[in-house]
Amino acid sequence: MNEKDRVAFNRHVQRKLEEVRREAEEACSLDSEIDPVPDSAYDDASSLLSMLSNNIPIPDIGWLTDGGIGFEWRFEENKGIGTMSIYGDNHIIYGASLGGTGRVKGTCTLSDPILLPNFLKILSELFRE
Secondary structure (H helix, E strand, O other), X not given: OOHHHHHHHHHHHHHHHHHHHHHHHHHHHXXXXXXXXXXXXXXXXXXXXXXXXXXXXXXXXXXXXXXXXEEEEEEHHHOEEEEXXXXXXXXXXXXXXXXXXXXXXXXXXXXXXXXXXHHHHHHHHHHHO
16 A cells, blocks of 8 residues: 555544544443443554555444444455454454354454464455455
8 A cells, every 4th residue: 555545544544433433422422331432442443453454445343332442344255254342451352254164263462463463364365365
């Protein structure tokens, strides 16, 4: 991704995270059983999204009722689904159901040098096929 595309990507991501923030805050004001999403979760989400390679599309992004931010990717032709949940504690809960070939799931830190890159590689390969 060239610099111009990266800037456009980052702007799009920030707009989407602000939209999610507004939705989550509104939901919290209407329902006391919904946990607020901490600012640190938005920071972690932004950091994680900046790690995506060129061939991983921006996921569907939403807030979670337990105080997190969720990412979801649906793969073509029912190949499966990939998810990541972020709560602002520098940890990521990730998973993928890869159609009939299996499942991958785990938890790692945002700075994990092995697990996170491997999961992102799996996502990248699924979108490349």
